[in-house]
Amino acid sequence: MPAECMIRQISVFSENKPGKLASIAKALQEGGVNILAFSIAEADGFGVVRAIVNKPEIAYRELTRLGYNVAFTEVIAVGMEDRPGGLYEIADLLGGASLNIEYAYAYSGKEGAVLILRVDNPADAIARIQAGGRRCLPSSVFQ
Amino acid sequence: MSTWSNPFLSVSPILCALPKVAKGRQMFWEKPMETLKGDDLKRLQEDRLKETCSRAMGTGFYRDLFKSAGISPADIKTLDDITRLPFTRKQDLRGGYPFGFLAVPLSSVVRIHTTSGTTGKPTVVGYTRGDLEKWSSLIARNLTMVGLRQGDVFQNMVNYGMFTGGLGFHYGAEKIGLTVIPSATGNTKRQIEMIHDFGVTAIHCTPSYAMHLAESAEEAGIKLDSLKTGIFGAEPWSESLRGELEEKLGVTAYDSYGLSELYGPGVAFECQERDGLHIWHDCYLVEIIDPVTGEQLGPGEQGELVVTPLVKEAMPLIRYRTGDVTMLIEDDCPCGRGMKIARITGRSDDMLVIRGINVFPSQIEHVLLGIPEVGNQFMVYVDRVNHLDEMTIEVELSRTHFSGELADLARIQKKVIKELRDALELRTTVRLVEPGSLPRFEGKAKRVIDRRTGD
Numbered sequence A: 001m002p003a004e005c006m007i008r009q010i011s012v013f014s015e016n017k018p019g020k021l022a023s024i025a026k027a028l029q030e031g032g033v034n035i036l037a038f039s040i041a042e043a044d045g046f047g048v049v050r051a052i053v054n055k056p057e058i059a060y061r062e063l064t065r066l067g068y069n070v071a072f073t074e075v076i077a078v079g080m081e082d083r084p085g086g087l088y089e090i091a092d093l094l095g096g097a098s099l100n101i102e103y104a105y106a107y108s109g110k111e112g113a114v115l116i117l118r119v120d121n122p123a124d125a126i127a128r129i130q131a132g133g134r135r136c137l138p139s140s141v142f143q
Numbered sequence B: 001m002s003t004w005s006n007p008f009l010s011v012s013p014i015l016c017a018l019p020k021v022a023k024g025r026q027m028f029w030e031k032p033m034e035t036l037k038g039d040d041l042k043r044l045q046e047d048r049l050k051e052t053c054s055r056a057m058g059t060g061f062y063r064d065l066f067k068s069a070g071i072s073p074a075d076i077k078t079l080d081d082i083t084r085l086p087f088t089r090k091q092d093l094r095g096g097y098p099f100g101f102l103a104v105p106l107s108s109v110v111r112i113h114t115t116s117g118t119t120g121k122p123t124v125v126g127y128t129r130g131d132l133e134k135w136s137s138l139i140a141r142n143l144t145m146v147g148l149r150q151g152d153v154f155q156n157m158v159n160y161g162m163f164t165g166g167l168g169f170h171y172g173a174e175k176i177g178l179t180v181i182p183s184a185t186g187n188t189k190r191q192i193e194m195i196h197d198f199g200v201t202a203i204h205c206t207p208s209y210a211m212h213l214a215e216s217a218e219e220a221g222i223k224l225d226s227l228k229t230g231i232f233g234a235e236p237w238s239e240s241l242r243g244e245l246e247e248k249l250g251v252t253a254y255d256s257y258g259l260s261e262l263y264g265p266g267v268a269f270e271c272q273e274r275d276g277l278h279i280w281h282d283c284y285l286v287e288i289i290d291p292v293t294g295e296q297l298g299p300g301e302q303g304e305l306v307v308t309p310l311v312k313e314a315m316p317l318i319r320y321r322t323g324d325v326t327m328l329i330e331d332d333c334p335c336g337r338g339m340k341i342a343r344i345t346g347r348s349d350d351m352l353v354i355r356g357i358n359v360f361p362s363q364i365e366h367v368l369l370g371i372p373e374v375g376n377q378f379m380v381y382v383d384r385v386n387h388l389d390e391m392t393i394e395v396e397l398s399r400t401h402f403s404g405e406l407a408d409l410a411r412i413q414k415k416v417i418k419e420l421r422d423a424l425e426l427r428t429t430v431r432l433v434e435p436g437s438l439p440r441f442e443g444k445a446k447r448v449i450d451r452r453t454g455d
């Protein structure tokens, strides 16, 4: 079922200024929100902080309350082999099916190495990954 | 009365006022003058310009000015000759305090108004009996143009003291036979009560007071159903405020422009098309200039409005710099009147020169208003980098237009840059900032920070 593999990432619009990340992190801490993975994408003075958190609704509320522009984005999380070639395997599965990766970031936690992917067509990507013998983590793992 | 003090040629105002026509039909107060165009207008303007120059010789200021320009009034033969004369500025008028600009003896002046100066002495404006007659006729033209006529009840909610808005509108409104309520300012509860109880159909006030009035009426639960026309002026106001006022008050809102040095309100006014203001070319010779070089600009080009009043007796002025930014609109108006000017978009003092191109903050504001992905607040920073001017504009991302994707942000940024380049013919740097992060201004906004120092 692709739906259970859809994970809500929070995306926060942030100017590239000192203290911005600290301010976002503090807001999440005060809301009792745990950050499982995050990345910062930056372009020309502004950026988007992307994070997978355990309580996306609370994170959204806390950050919006502080005046941040926050959006939910659907991503998928793929379990990787924690060894050389692990990332290649997944990228190759998707590339072979002409599925475009908009962006990706990874972390290594108790579920092993996990690749967070934003793709054009998540349902196809999930099907392709599962057919290739890799596992898409259900959102219940995080949220 | 001297011959030129009755300038409105052949048509009697009384005759114009009589016909009662169906709503929507064009109504004129002085149709021949209001619709005068082409060579006829040019000839009249030339005659009146010559008269104005002769009258101006009644003041020491203009005697000296002609002398230092090395010309005499007889050298001014065509409208183009006006460029041989220097501009008259507000500070010149202040320098003439109190009566240095009167071209007639004080005994011929039947009224004095002053304009408040933010610094120092006010500017004194005198009116002969003929001036008051012409001024009220201009107001009569404007009120007739927006469809008001005998039978309408007009509440004039502006200051009746030294400010020209009160008495100026008052006498024009009486002239066309409106039932005038000189309610002046203050006591909003009483103002609302009068509108309601007297069946007021038209109001005149500042747009900000109109908003206050609308909100107070709403709070009190009073419906002002009789209202149909709102005339707003004396401060700049936006199209979005027009929409709000029209909805809240149930009026059609018209923009009114004027300044005391040119009599007061009534210089230019929106017709029922509400797409620019008709300026009365038989009474005001209009130039739009580049505020830095002083050169005349053509229709469609934004610049400072410079006016030579053509019928003023007590206080003639030549090439008076209003400081207001507008442009001439070339398109013919369906109402049949003469060339319009755009709504005032700012003050020429605020103009920036970036790499030799004139930029008004109002142009930036206008571009941003048309882009829903960003807010209307902005800041402009000007720097000089390697001897080149660089303009950076900070604008807030709209709260409702964040998709979460960096690529969409970059698209929005590019869109703003492109639209600014199209409007300003200038490459700018645009920085998207978080909503709510830019300063909000009450009153005069300080949106421009010029960090250029001498090269």
Ligand SMILES: [Zn+2]
Binding pocket: B271, B272, B273, B278, B333, B334, B335, B336, B337
């Ligand atoms: Zn018109």
